[in-house]
Amino acid sequence: MKANPFETFAAEFEIRPFNQDFKTTITDFFNAVVKSILSYQPEFVGHLKGFCKGQGSDYFQISFVSIQTGVQVNGHWNHNPDSARLTLNLIVLGIEQSRIQEILNEIVLRDNFKRTFSYSKLVML
Amino acid sequence: MRIIIITGFLGSGKTTLLLQMMRYLTTRQKKFAVIINEVGDVGIDNQMLKQVGTNIWEVLGGCICCSSVAGFERALDEAVNGYNPDYILVEPSGIANPGDINAFFSRRTNQDMDSLKQIALVDSDRIDLLKKAVYPLLESGIEVSKTVLITKTDAAPADRVEEAENLVKEINPAADLIKVSLKTELTSSILAELL
Numbered sequence: 001m002k003a004n005p006f007e008t009f010a011a012e013f014e015i016r017p018f019n020q021d022f023k024t025t026i027t028d029f030f031n032a033v034v035k036s037i038l039s040y041q042p043e044f045v046g047h048l049k050g051f052c053k054g055q056g057s058d059y060f061q062i063s064f065v066s067i068q069t070g071v072q073v074n075g076h077w078n079h080n081p082d083s084a085r086l087t088l089n090l091i092v093l094g095i096e097q098s099r100i101q102e103i104l105n106e107i108v109l110r111d112n113f114k115r116t117f118s119y120s121k122l123v124m125l
Numbered sequence: 126m127r128i129i130i131i132t133g134f135l136g137s138g139k140t141t142l143l144l145q146m147m148r149y150l151t152t153r154q155k156k157f158a159v160i161i162n163e164v165g166d167v168g169i170d171n172q173m174l175k176q177v178g179t180n181i182w183e184v185l186g187g188c189i190c191c192s193s194v195a196g197f198e199r200a201l202d203e204a205v206n207g208y209n210p211d212y213i214l215v216e217p218s219g220i221a222n223p224g225d226i227n228a229f230f231s232r233r234t235n236q237d238m239d240s241l242k243q244i245a246l247v248d249s250d251r252i253d254l255l256k257k258a259v260y261p262l263l264e265s266g267i268e269v270s271k272t273v274l275i276t277k278t279d280a281a282p283a284d285r286v287e288e289a290e291n292l293v294k295e296i297n298p299a300a301d302l303i304k305v306s307l308k309t310e311l312t313s314s315i316l317a318e319l320l
Contacts, residue, residue, distance in 0.1 A: 006220060008164055008165055010165045010166070010167035011167075012167065043258065044254055044257075044258045044259075045136075046134070046135035046136065046219065046220070047135040047136045047219070049169040049170075050169070051169040051172045051173055053172060053176065057176060057177075059172075059173060059176045061169065061173050063136070063169075065135070065136030065248075065251070066136070066250055066251055066280075068250050068280050068281070069250065069277065069280050075173075075176075087167055087168075087169060087172065089163075089165060089167065089168065089169045091135055091164075091219075091220075093258060
């Protein structure tokens with residue numbers, strides 16, 4: 001038995017928003033990830049978190065731990081760069097890492113995300 | 126120097142509390158260092174803390190209670206010797222075992238420590254799930270902590286808050302118990318008590 005039964009998964013994406021601001025782009029993507037993960041009925045969501053660093057002190061932090069508290073977004077974004085990097089960190093119990101990767105692959109290929117999001121790094125932990 | 130360790134399962138509000146403590150200490154011109162631990166090589170909280178503060182030491186790629194003990198020891202030495210702060214705030218990963226962290230400090234003998242305080246955060250909103258999925262971690266955190274914060278009292282129904290409260294009283298009746306939402310800033314008197 002694994003000492004840590006949670007599946008931990010991290011990925012980094014390059015984001016180039018198209019006809020949307022960064023906050024809306026990231027929130028739409030993150031909501032899609034949360035919805036897909038929950039559709040597989042994990043036993044327990046440790047956390048689903050995202051962080052996007054912009055220029056200077058700009059950042060967005062987005063997270064989900066339960067339906068009751070919903071998706072929370074914190075941070076501020078004052079500049080408008082062409083692209084930024086989004087780090088996603090997903091810790092769940094009851095869904096295999098390979099399935100989590102499939103979920104992300106499927107979302108990235110959706111029409112509304114495929115020209116905006118591209119993988120820059122995948123980490124299975 | 127005081128060492129404050131904030132333990133709690135993933136999503137219990139550790140980073141939120143840490144940020145509030147950082148703001149409190151900054152306004153009082155106290156010198157502090159932060160050691161943040163994340164189980165993965167690619168973390169989130171470390172990136173966010175680095176955006177809002179300085180003197181942050183990161184221990185990534187494993188828990189400071191087990192696989193990353195050496196990294197933690199190194200970070201602690203660097204913070205103590207290189208920076209000499211009034212406070213060291215430690216946020217272990219959400220799946221670290223608080224009992225093992227407590228044991229680590231009892232083995233460590235050469236630090237200039239005035240006090241060591243372990244604070245456990247218990248997420249009242251998910252108390253039933255936590256009891257089911259990670260009871261040993263929950264129990265260990267409550268057991269070794271001087272203060273237990275029952276968090277998300279604004280989101281959780283009253284019966285879950287009560288369930289969390291009863292659990293704390295059962296495991297560690299001597300612990301100081303504080304119920305908070307963490308959605309709003311803690312009062313100065315609570316932060317002073319925690320620090």
